[in-house]
Amino acid sequence: MYDRMQELGKEQMTRIHDASMDILKNTGVIFNEEEALEIFKKNGFRIDGKIVFFEEKDVEQALKTVPKRFRVYARNPEKDVEIGEDDFVFVPGYGAPYVITPQGDQREATMEDYDNFCKLVHSSKHINMNGWMMVEPSDMPHETVHLDLNLSNILLCDKAFMGSPVSRAGAVEGLEMAAIAWGGKEKIMDKPVSVSLINSLSPLQFSDEMAGSLIELARHGQACVIASLIMAGASGPVTLDGVAALQNAEILAGVTLSQLVRQGAPVIYGSTSSAMDMRTGALSIGAPELSMNISFTAQMARFYNMPSRSGGGLTDSLFPDAQAGIESALALYTAARNGINFMLHSCGILGSYIAMSYEKFLLDEETCGLIRHMFRPTPVSDDSIDAEMIKSVGIGGQYLTHPKTFKLCRTELYMTDLMSRMNYDAWTKAGKKRIDQVAEDKVSQRLAAYERPDIDPGIEKDLTAYVAAKKNG
């Protein structure tokens, strides 16, 4: 289809690939993790201290075994999701230390907030997977909070969820809890029940937590996003193509490790690289460069026949206002149209990742619904066009009472849950609320109406006992 966004030709993508290969071969990537270095060494990679150098053939070999699509299994089999090719998932926000209140006040997030977001995901028509660390609870001990997050993820929501990449030990504990939920480690070894986020440290590094988690998760058949977040002009080149080459080098380094650990381990090509704001030096995720990078990322992932990840409903605004709406819609729509498969941060993020907002969550959620509806194909068959009906209604006629309208209106036309279509009089009578104020009311209603999904009481007991034992131990 004609598109005013830049399409990369094969030759251009090859240029980006070649630049990445040059960087990987001559500059290399630091892996701050002993086993990672051992694995590379064992496979004949050149190593200098913690720097690993990659030959193109090694990367090509890894790319051969990466699956182009996979299924993530949910506790409720009806909610399994497919990731790759035409299939995509909306996943909520990730990593926010704060919550922005409906009054615009920033407060530290709590475990109750985390649970609330699990509940909203569970009852969401549009969010396909539960997240991880949607907020960072400030009222829980840092060392063990990942256990509580895992427990909430499994108990409060029956959708597939994101896993715990806090550290190698944390990843293992997440795997053990998943094994309890699925009735044994062998049950999840060949079927991913989680997707975990492994971030590089740009430029060209992986931390011990990330590399260690990646090794454990790949080894146990769990899916990982391998992602780069470059700030153009700060932690990477100021040009979009330079960012593409640098992030590609980082992602492919991680992908190569994953396939050395286990051939066929499901991994996702990920990026939320964006720009630095030149006035403040801070990361801007409302920047148009984010969407431009999303488009490049989607194209490069497809070049490698890999599933892809990007944000998301992202914004720099600290309030669910028009700016938040515009910036989030542009980025989320770009990701969804251009073929991203795993849309992290689809819902809730404000202020360049600093906070989640319940009201923004509901707004973004409706955006997800709008966007998915926009992708519905229309038959464009003679039957569906139905020129006979148009001729029979004729000049100056009306279609409102036509049987076909009655029959099809509920499937053809999107019904909003949140967005207002009131006229001025009705809006005035309803108190002239902005949509963020309407969302505030709906959040309370949604949480009040929440019902916990059923779970085998034995599994719940074992999970709770596991968490308690780890905390005491």
Added chain:
Amino acid sequence: MYDRMQELGKEQMTRIHDASMDILKNTGVIFNEEEALEIFKKNGFRIDGKIVFFEEKDVEQALKTVPKRFRVYARNPEKDVEIGEDDFVFVPGYGAPYVITPQGDQREATMEDYDNFCKLVHSSKHINMNGWMMVEPSDMPHETVHLDLNLSNILLCDKAFMGSPVSRAGAVEGLEMAAIAWGGKEKIMDKPVSVSLINSLSPLQFSDEMAGSLIELARHGQACVIASLIMAGASGPVTLDGVAALQNAEILAGVTLSQLVRQGAPVIYGSTSSAMDMRTGALSIGAPELSMNISFTAQMARFYNMPSRSGGGLTDSLFPDAQAGIESALALYTAARNGINFMLHSCGILGSYIAMSYEKFLLDEETCGLIRHMFRPTPVSDDSIDAEMIKSVGIGGQYLTHPKTFKLCRTELYMTDLMSRMNYDAWTKAGKKRIDQVAEDKVSQRLAAYERPDIDPGIEKDLTAYVAAKKNG
């Protein structure tokens, strides 16, 4: 490029075309205008009362002479615009009877409002053309207000503008005023200096005002948008492909008339068809069906090698809130990406066309800027990627102080005019303003800083005298 929006194949577009031909041949279109009927009659069309029936060969003949692109000349030659193929323009909102105040109160629009919007367009970095009837001034006599709008369009802004299609006489008066501004009617006969909006009356009618205006404007070489606004499920079929066939019939009927009047008359294939809200029965322009129709419209126009028009920054919200941001961004971005050439309603509209908002105008304007930036192609050459630089910065290095960052940051990275990138502390110090509140301040600043563009005093005098004479006559 891979795209999750539906791409119409040639066969599907031919099906839509064939359905339209069937409707035009067998049901026909009413033209409530004597000369229009005479023109069709003279050219051998079958007529029954006011109903005109079209043969496919007549439509095909008309399509042969429609230009695929054209230039609209501005009073300031630096601001001429190109419409067609890859070139597109953002044009402000149109037809709103009200203004929504920053407090959310609806008030009748005035001539002062109209002038203010002319001033905002003049000083806009992102809006490429001035509009028409951006608001309907309630404080001016209905019979002559089009003269005042024309005068403001020419005097207050030196960009190309939209013309007056209020009636045949109104169109002629607009032409006469343009002739004064350009130094004679012969000066504008072969160079369009205006684009006027000709709407059908769905289903399958053209009013006398619209048909009469179209005849005069086409005759004098002025560009027209020929547009349909179908409410799916009310004034047209509930299915998207049915709407496409019906609107296509209406648009092609108007296009055929334009080419019978003058072969090669510049016309634009237009639509803002959207859906009826099934709860209220009212038009919804925040609906996802709007964007889906925009995509179909862009593709059908390209099928006929014609320039295309759609909205725009459209929303059902009555306040410049997050809903307004989301809905407007989705529609405007769809139009711009999918190849629409004339984006009417790019800025300012609230509440399903009922009102303009100054604050929304500024928000949408920045969205236009964001979107145009997103289309900037990146070279993706070895020079531009610059792997050597990435290698020299190396592992863990920084790019902030690199000469290349200094050199390119102003062109590579979009600098916002309105959108906030403050952190929470800075935002708190600045009074925690929502972006609509920030926009309110900026509107006053923009209007205070406005400087009227120069114009030949003789021309200004003649224009003013023309308007006065017409009002007294």
